[in-house]
Amino acid sequence: MRPLYFLSFLLLAGFTSAENTKPNIIFILADDLGYGDVQCLNPERGLIETPAIDSLAGQGMIFTDAHTASSVCTPTRYSILTGRYNWRTKLQKSVLYGFDEPLIDQDRLTVAGFLRDNGYTTAAIGKWHLGLDLPKTDDQPFQGHNAQNVDWNGVIKNGPVERGFDYFYGISASLDMPPYIYIENDRFVGEGTATKAFNRKGPAEPSFEAIDVLPMIGKKTVEFIKKQDSSKPFFAYVAFTSPHTPILPSKEWQGRSDLGKYGDFVMQTDAVVGDIVNAIDAAGFGENTLIIFTSDNGCSKAAGIKELQEKGHFPSAHLRGSKADLWDGGHRVPFILRWPKVVEAGSKTDQLVCQTDFMATCADVIGASVPNGAGEDSVSFKPALVGEPIESSRAGVIHHSIGGFFSYRQGKWKLLLCKGSGGWSAPNENQARNAKLPAQLYDLEADPGEQNNLYESNPEVVDALFKQLTSDVERGRSTAGAPAENDVDDIVIWKGRDQQK
The missing domain is CATH 3.40.720.10 (Alkaline Phosphatase, subunit A)
Structure with a gap:
């Protein structure tokens, strides 16, 4: 007759096996x-x-x-x-x-x-x-x-x-x-x-x-x-x-x-x-x-x-x-x-x-x-x-529109490298071409509807997000690891930036 602790071991082993399915x-x-x-x-x-x-x-x-x-x-x-x-x-x-x-x-x-x-x-x-x-x-x-x-x-x-x-x-x-x-x-x-x-x-x-x-x-x-x-x-x-x-x-x-x-x-x-x-x-x-x-x-x-x-x-x-x-x-x-x-x-x-x-x-x-x-x-x-925090080696998330415009999200901040929607909604880029500001920055905690453009008042945030976005694009990856290769060399991160200044 096997000891009780051996039977308990078998039951535990079976439970562990099921848990690993x-x-x-x-x-x-x-x-x-x-x-x-x-x-x-x-x-x-x-x-x-x-x-x-x-x-x-x-x-x-x-x-x-x-x-x-x-x-x-x-x-x-x-x-x-x-x-x-x-x-x-x-x-x-x-x-x-x-x-x-x-x-x-x-x-x-x-x-x-x-x-x-x-x-x-x-x-x-x-x-x-x-x-x-x-x-x-x-x-x-x-x-x-x-x-x-x-x-x-x-x-x-x-x-x-x-x-x-x-x-x-x-x-x-x-x-x-x-x-x-x-x-x-x-x-x-x-x-x-x-x-x-x-x-x-x-x-x-x-x-x-x-x-x-x-x-x-x-x-x-x-x-x-x-x-x-x-x-x-x-x-x-x-x-x-x-x-x-x-x-x-x-x-x-x-x-x-x-x-x-x-x-x-x-x-x-x-x-x-x-x-x-x-x-x-x-x-x-x-x-x-x-x-x-x-x-x-x-x-x-x-x-x-x-x-x-x-x-x-x-x-x-x-x-x-x-x-x-x-x-x-x-x-x-x-x-x-x-x-x-x-x-x-x-x-x-x-x-x-x-x-x-x-x-x-x-x-x-x-x-x-x-x-x-x-x-x-x-x-x-x-x-x-x-219910645990995600452990991410990625600094933020990159968004992309139908027109190929980039946006970068990190924490509460979101930088959009376009003057308008970057897509189909008004104002689209053509409609917004004469807008005063070259891009958009929003605090999504305070402004989830993206109405209050903080681009002009937070240049240090804009600079940091743009640098991180550029790094994520040029490294061929946004996560930790050895640099990888993009399939193309001509990725335009900020369309028309020179014209927008």
Whole structure:
């Protein structure tokens, strides 16, 4: 008969083993959802019901000061998957389109590749928007959005399945960008023999309809979850196409809000989040699955922001600006996570984080290290999950607008190297060209709405932030470590500075 202390040792060993089990990870990325579009984040000035996302927050943690690396979609997606700022690549402004070549280099490690190397099954479902090498019928470049030389039966190269994902089902770019056809792994699902226009005209698979894509993303994600078991952890990167244009809620969601199609589409987006969370729980994965819900940038003006505000709904909540802008409404986004095994239900943190931090956080969560040459701008926010301070070797967070303008955030201070929004909101850079001050500085603790420009009265703060930003750009990394290389040499940190003096 074995002594009691030996049995206690076995029980303790079993408990420790269970505690070290790697969590499943689900990263859900909405498209153009504003911070104020989630009810629990904007209870006083938000009129859209989001019960599933609110429930996720109630069961987990809200990050109130979380940011995308850019205020538009392609750059943000690059940064999420690589842990590296997009402007270190050739993409210095704007976004890619449906026929564009890959932005992620072949030798660049992604979160998916890293997790797969550490025993995970990985899947990407939904919108890719990071470029693909689409097959051609000739050696001529694709011409615009209505390319006619696509080989619909050929092999797609340098897509998700060659960037760390075991499985992919989705579309090449935004839902208003051709080609309008599903892709599974490295093949088209059908042929783009029809022509359709969901804002932009281009080749389409005859049965493809934009209104069906969000339900498809939910369905394919649930199917993927149901195929998994407890023998191997899994990672799903789920990139919604909503509530981005075309704003097309399904028939059963039309008229559900009092705010028109946009409100209806946000409600449908919320319902798909609920379907995914319910599938996780029904499969028995709930306790040890880290679910992150966020957005790729702020609300788009295509939603009809002015009209929504007139009805009492403010998509950016208390923040200034929206999609494309350097003001916080462009890049401060919903960031809600649930991990019952670790995170206290109903918790909240105001610590500053960036979506580039996903890679380092995944590494920290599974007890591994990010390899050299990867995740140069990524810091783990795992300590925040248990109420502890994030230990960051990064001095601050860099923001970037659709026009390629830079901003630097450190503590309460935010420096914007532009005269206006840097994006689409008025005054844009052209409208603000005659402004007295060459840049903007805000104290976000006292002025979260970015109304009181302190640039002139705090030159020492401006100088310190600009020097740190310059160092972070030129070193090829913003975290501790050996200097790295940017992909391009001509990164313009302060556009038109000489003309602005």
